[in-house]
Amino acid sequence: DTEVTQTPKHLVMGMTNKKSLKCEQHMGHRAMYWYKQKAKKPPELMFVYSYEKLSINESVPSRFSPECPNSSLLNLHLHALQPEDSALYLCASSQDHRGRIYNEQFFGPGTRLTVL
Protein backbone atom coordinates (compact mmCIF):
# COMPACT_ATOMS: atom_id res chain seq x y z
CA ASP A 1 0.00 0.00 0.00
CA THR A 2 1.62 3.23 -1.17
CA GLU A 3 -1.31 5.50 -0.42
CA VAL A 4 -1.25 8.88 1.23
CA THR A 5 -4.67 10.41 1.81
CA GLN A 6 -5.51 14.09 2.21
CA THR A 7 -8.66 15.88 3.31
CA PRO A 8 -10.40 17.96 2.24
CA LYS A 9 -9.93 17.79 -1.53
CA HIS A 10 -11.00 21.40 -1.94
CA LEU A 11 -11.13 24.27 0.56
CA VAL A 12 -12.31 27.84 0.14
CA MET A 13 -11.63 30.19 3.02
CA GLY A 14 -11.67 33.87 3.84
CA MET A 15 -8.66 35.73 5.09
CA THR A 16 -9.98 35.74 8.66
CA ASN A 17 -10.86 32.04 8.82
CA LYS A 18 -9.05 29.26 10.62
CA LYS A 19 -8.96 25.89 8.90
CA SER A 20 -6.88 22.73 8.91
CA LEU A 21 -5.59 20.35 6.25
CA LYS A 22 -5.17 16.70 7.16
CA CYS A 23 -2.88 13.97 5.85
CA GLU A 24 -2.68 10.29 6.72
CA GLN A 25 -0.43 7.40 5.72
CA HIS A 26 -0.30 3.77 6.81
CA MET A 27 2.96 2.71 5.20
CA GLY A 28 4.94 2.83 8.43
CA HIS A 29 6.84 5.86 7.18
CA ARG A 30 8.48 8.01 9.83
CA ALA A 31 9.04 11.14 7.73
CA MET A 32 6.19 13.32 6.52
CA TYR A 33 6.24 16.48 4.41
CA TRP A 34 4.12 19.47 3.41
CA TYR A 35 4.61 21.03 -0.01
CA LYS A 36 2.97 23.98 -1.72
CA GLN A 37 2.48 23.94 -5.49
CA LYS A 38 1.41 26.86 -7.64
CA ALA A 39 0.09 26.36 -11.16
CA LYS A 40 2.71 25.19 -13.67
CA LYS A 41 5.42 25.20 -11.00
CA PRO A 42 7.10 22.29 -9.20
CA PRO A 43 6.24 21.53 -5.57
CA GLU A 44 8.00 23.72 -2.98
CA LEU A 45 8.95 22.16 0.34
CA MET A 46 7.40 23.79 3.41
CA PHE A 47 7.95 21.46 6.38
CA VAL A 48 9.47 18.08 7.19
CA TYR A 49 8.66 15.95 10.22
CA SER A 50 10.95 13.12 11.21
CA TYR A 51 9.78 10.78 13.98
CA GLU A 52 7.03 13.26 14.83
CA LYS A 53 9.50 16.10 15.38
CA LEU A 54 9.81 19.12 13.12
CA SER A 55 13.03 18.61 11.19
CA ILE A 56 12.89 21.27 8.49
CA ASN A 57 10.97 24.56 8.26
CA GLU A 58 11.67 26.30 4.99
CA SER A 59 11.09 29.81 6.40
CA VAL A 60 7.34 29.46 6.04
CA PRO A 61 5.18 32.34 7.39
CA SER A 62 3.68 31.73 10.82
CA ARG A 63 0.15 31.78 9.39
CA PHE A 64 0.96 28.16 8.45
CA SER A 65 1.33 25.94 11.51
CA PRO A 66 2.18 22.24 11.11
CA GLU A 67 1.40 19.52 13.61
CA CYS A 68 2.27 15.83 13.72
CA PRO A 69 0.04 14.16 16.36
CA ASN A 70 1.43 10.66 15.66
CA SER A 71 3.47 8.76 13.12
CA SER A 72 0.54 8.36 10.71
CA LEU A 73 -1.00 11.82 10.81
CA LEU A 74 0.10 15.26 9.70
CA ASN A 75 -1.93 18.45 9.96
CA LEU A 76 -1.44 21.93 8.57
CA HIS A 77 -3.30 24.65 10.48
CA LEU A 78 -4.15 27.76 8.50
CA HIS A 79 -4.94 31.18 9.93
CA ALA A 80 -5.17 34.65 8.42
CA LEU A 81 -4.07 33.52 4.98
CA GLN A 82 -3.60 35.81 2.01
CA PRO A 83 -5.00 35.33 -1.52
CA GLU A 84 -1.47 34.56 -2.74
CA ASP A 85 -1.53 31.48 -0.50
CA SER A 86 -4.04 29.90 -2.88
CA ALA A 87 -2.36 26.77 -4.23
CA LEU A 88 -2.36 22.98 -4.24
CA TYR A 89 -1.06 21.73 -0.88
CA LEU A 90 0.58 18.35 -1.05
CA CYS A 91 1.46 15.93 1.70
CA ALA A 92 4.13 13.26 1.22
CA SER A 93 5.72 10.55 3.31
CA SER A 94 8.89 8.47 3.17
CA GLN A 95 11.05 6.15 5.14
CA ASP A 96 13.21 8.13 7.54
CA HIS A 97 16.70 8.91 6.26
CA ARG A 98 18.63 7.06 8.93
CA GLY A 99 20.53 4.13 7.44
CA ARG A 100 19.28 4.78 3.92
CA ILE A 101 21.07 6.27 0.92
CA TYR A 102 17.91 7.86 -0.46
CA ASN A 103 14.27 8.19 0.51
CA GLU A 104 11.50 7.88 -2.04
CA GLN A 105 8.68 10.22 -1.24
CA PHE A 106 5.08 9.25 -1.94
CA PHE A 107 2.58 12.04 -2.43
CA GLY A 108 -1.07 12.39 -1.60
CA PRO A 109 -3.64 13.78 -4.04
CA GLY A 110 -3.45 17.28 -2.57
CA THR A 111 -5.86 19.87 -1.23
CA ARG A 112 -6.81 22.67 -3.60
CA LEU A 113 -6.94 25.80 -1.39
CA THR A 114 -8.56 29.04 -2.48
CA VAL A 115 -8.24 32.10 -0.24
CA LEU A 116 -10.75 34.85 -0.93
Added chain:
Amino acid sequence: EDQVTQSPEALRLQEGESSSLNCSYTVSGLRGLFWYRQDPGKGPEFLFTLYSAGEEKEKERLKATLTKKESFLHITAPKPEDSATYLCAVQAGDTGFQKLVFGTGTRLLVSP
Protein backbone atom coordinates in the same frame (compact mmCIF):
# COMPACT_ATOMS: atom_id res chain seq x y z
CA GLU B 1 23.62 25.09 -4.93
CA ASP B 2 21.86 21.99 -6.24
CA GLN B 3 20.13 22.55 -9.57
CA VAL B 4 17.85 20.46 -11.77
CA THR B 5 16.92 21.48 -15.31
CA GLN B 6 14.36 19.71 -17.47
CA SER B 7 13.89 19.95 -21.21
CA PRO B 8 11.91 20.44 -23.24
CA GLU B 9 9.42 22.53 -21.27
CA ALA B 10 6.59 21.10 -23.36
CA LEU B 11 6.40 18.27 -25.86
CA ARG B 12 3.65 17.34 -28.25
CA LEU B 13 3.69 13.84 -29.77
CA GLN B 14 1.46 11.81 -32.00
CA GLU B 15 0.32 8.49 -30.61
CA GLY B 16 3.05 5.95 -31.27
CA GLU B 17 5.77 8.58 -31.78
CA SER B 18 8.61 7.72 -29.37
CA SER B 19 10.71 10.43 -27.74
CA SER B 20 12.85 11.29 -24.71
CA LEU B 21 12.66 13.81 -21.91
CA ASN B 22 15.86 15.17 -20.39
CA CYS B 23 16.77 16.00 -16.79
CA SER B 24 20.22 17.48 -16.20
CA TYR B 25 21.47 18.05 -12.68
CA THR B 26 24.28 19.77 -10.81
CA VAL B 27 24.52 18.51 -7.24
CA SER B 28 27.05 17.74 -4.54
CA GLY B 29 26.88 14.04 -3.87
CA LEU B 30 23.85 12.59 -5.60
CA ARG B 31 21.89 10.25 -3.37
CA GLY B 32 19.00 9.53 -5.68
CA LEU B 33 17.20 10.83 -8.77
CA PHE B 34 13.46 10.40 -8.97
CA TRP B 35 10.91 10.61 -11.77
CA TYR B 36 7.30 11.48 -11.06
CA ARG B 37 4.24 11.81 -13.25
CA GLN B 38 1.70 14.49 -12.34
CA ASP B 39 -1.79 14.86 -13.79
CA PRO B 40 -3.46 18.29 -13.57
CA GLY B 41 -4.73 19.10 -10.08
CA LYS B 42 -3.35 15.86 -8.59
CA GLY B 43 -0.34 14.87 -6.55
CA PRO B 44 2.84 13.56 -8.20
CA GLU B 45 2.83 9.81 -8.80
CA PHE B 46 6.13 8.07 -8.14
CA LEU B 47 7.63 6.34 -11.18
CA PHE B 48 11.33 5.53 -10.71
CA THR B 49 14.37 5.89 -8.48
CA LEU B 50 17.84 5.92 -10.05
CA TYR B 51 20.93 5.89 -7.91
CA SER B 52 24.08 5.05 -9.88
CA ALA B 53 25.33 6.01 -13.33
CA GLY B 54 24.42 3.38 -15.89
CA GLU B 55 21.31 2.32 -14.03
CA GLU B 56 18.09 1.76 -16.01
CA LYS B 57 14.53 1.18 -14.87
CA GLU B 58 11.46 0.29 -16.97
CA LYS B 59 7.72 0.42 -16.47
CA GLU B 60 5.35 -0.26 -19.34
CA ARG B 61 6.18 2.30 -22.08
CA LEU B 62 8.61 4.25 -19.88
CA LYS B 63 12.33 3.70 -19.43
CA ALA B 64 14.54 5.86 -17.24
CA THR B 65 18.32 6.02 -17.52
CA LEU B 66 21.01 7.81 -15.54
CA THR B 67 24.48 9.20 -16.31
CA LYS B 68 26.74 11.27 -14.08
CA LYS B 69 25.19 14.50 -15.32
CA GLU B 70 21.71 13.72 -16.60
CA SER B 71 18.78 11.37 -16.75
CA PHE B 72 16.51 10.52 -19.64
CA LEU B 73 12.93 9.35 -19.58
CA HIS B 74 12.29 7.47 -22.81
CA ILE B 75 8.68 7.03 -23.89
CA THR B 76 8.13 4.27 -26.42
CA ALA B 77 4.99 4.30 -28.58
CA PRO B 78 3.13 6.69 -26.27
CA LYS B 79 -0.63 6.68 -25.88
CA PRO B 80 -2.92 9.64 -25.09
CA GLU B 81 -3.16 8.46 -21.48
CA ASP B 82 0.58 9.16 -21.11
CA SER B 83 -0.22 12.87 -21.34
CA ALA B 84 0.90 14.49 -18.08
CA THR B 85 3.67 16.60 -16.58
CA TYR B 86 6.80 14.59 -15.85
CA LEU B 87 8.87 15.84 -12.94
CA CYS B 88 12.47 14.99 -12.16
CA ALA B 89 13.84 15.50 -8.64
CA VAL B 90 17.11 14.80 -6.82
CA GLN B 91 18.23 14.14 -3.28
CA ALA B 92 21.83 15.10 -2.61
CA GLY B 93 24.46 15.84 -0.02
CA ASP B 94 24.85 14.93 3.60
CA THR B 95 22.15 17.20 4.99
CA GLY B 96 19.77 17.39 2.06
CA PHE B 97 18.70 13.81 1.94
CA GLN B 98 15.20 14.63 3.10
CA LYS B 99 14.79 17.36 0.52
CA LEU B 100 13.70 16.87 -3.05
CA VAL B 101 15.04 19.46 -5.47
CA PHE B 102 12.62 19.49 -8.38
CA GLY B 103 13.03 20.49 -11.99
CA THR B 104 10.28 22.58 -13.55
CA GLY B 105 8.86 19.60 -15.41
CA THR B 106 8.05 18.63 -18.98
CA ARG B 107 4.41 18.88 -20.05
CA LEU B 108 3.73 16.02 -22.43
CA LEU B 109 0.69 15.94 -24.70
CA VAL B 110 0.07 12.82 -26.78
CA SER B 111 -2.51 13.23 -29.53
CA PRO B 112 -4.52 10.30 -30.98
